């Protein structure tokens with residue numbers, strides 16, 4: 447195995463005396479460091495904004511912003527560099543004050559460059575340890591908050607085999623499956639099991655953002671790109687650099703953005719809105735859709751070349767009704783999740799009803815149903831009485847009519863994303879009214895509305911658009 451190479455230490459010298467500044471810069475560069483320089487505290491702060499600095503060498507008496515104030519400001523920022531104060535002989539007391547403010551050390555003038563070099567190396571080492579430590583802690587936190595994927599069925603075993611196989615590669619993955627089958631969970635698992643796990647997992651719901659905002663959301667913008675663009679903003683594509691970009695409901699992407707996305711994926715680069723220079727990125731794409739791919743290709747709403755790009759590897763999640771053996775372990779897992787240490791008991795009849803039901807809204811539907819049942823259960827037991835009637839009455843044999851889009855009242859309705867085509871106009875109108883009523887009730891709070899209706903927020907967004915209810919953006 448090759449030794450990991452330690453990148454050069456990035457140093458910033460803040461020193462107002464220009465000769466001295468130049469000498470320090472040149473000498474430290476000669477010793478292999480990467481050195482930037484600033485003539486005063488304000489200039490130093492600006493440089494710190496622009497890029498990562500490991501060690502800041504800071505003179506105390508400087509115009510505009512002096513060394514002590516610079517030190518204070520630096521320590522208000524996240525992840526500050528280590529600071530070494532360079533002091534005149536007379537200001538040793540100030541230097542001690544600086545140590546109290548969190549400086550790594552101080553060096554009194556005159557000093558030898560070797561002394562400075564040794565101190566810089568120690569400070570850089572301390573910072574590296576601090577950063578590693580933070581990263582490890584973040585990783586641990588991520589692992590402990592990583593949701594568990596529960597299954598016993600052969601179909602899900604096969605899905606997980608594919609996930610483990612594809613995760614370590616950089617291949618794009620398209621996850622398909624009905625609403626609520628766990629597509630997002632699988633996308634997170636792919637990221638976690640990849641080499642990119644330490645970097646970001648960035649999630650964009652292509653159906654949830656207004657078309658006009660989507661481009662700047664995805665690619666960012668330069669200051670002045672349009673009125674209101676006061677400062678540069680990085681887009682999700684750039685934030686996902688070295689990590690994974692999860693494009694949820696990718697088939698809802700408007701056509702102009704489909705071509706921009708395709709170009710970005712192919713060239714691994716893109717322009718921020720209003721920019722003249724390209725940004726290079728290294729991003730792995732994981733996308734998800736609950737639409738039938740042949741349909742979106744046939745009706746021309748999705749570009750086939752983009753589909754082939756992101757479809758390097760396809761994972762199709764089976765509907766819950768196709769793997770009824772997963773229902774019991776999932777129900778127990780979800781009950782634990784919902785009620786912590788004292789989950790209610792499921793009576794055998796209730797369990798039998800859950801297992802026999804066809805779950806049009808899949809795992810999310812099951813979860814909503816159990817959440818409601820937990821609230822209703824009064825002696826710590828979930829019986830048939832606490833289950834919504836449709837789960838009890840309908841048997842799998844006659845449970846295939848996809849017409850249950852309206853029954854929102856109990857908050858446990860199937861997520862009807864795939865059934866649009868079957869809903870006759872009068873039903874659509876009734877559904878529109880129901881959504882409108884819920885929106886009014888929650889003051890147009892979409893999260894609460896979706897919750898109230900028992901549907902996923904992505905389905906709600908889609909419906910808002912279908913029914914032209916998205917004017918309250």
Ligand SMILES: Nc1ncnc2c1ncn2[C@@H]1O[C@H](COP(=O)(O)OP(=O)(O)OP(=O)(O)O)[C@@H](O)[C@H]1O
Nearest residue numbers: 594595596625626627628629630631736809810902
């Ligand atoms: N195998 C599983 N084990 C544990 N929890 C699961 C499993 N599958 C799904 N869930 C849970 O079910 C809920 C829905 O899953 P998720 O959001 O991943 O579905 P989705 O396919 O992305 O749905 P949508 O298309 O509506 O966005 C989540 O709370 C998720 O944690």
Ligand SMILES: [Mg+2]
Nearest residue numbers: 629630694904
């Ligand atoms: Mg989802």
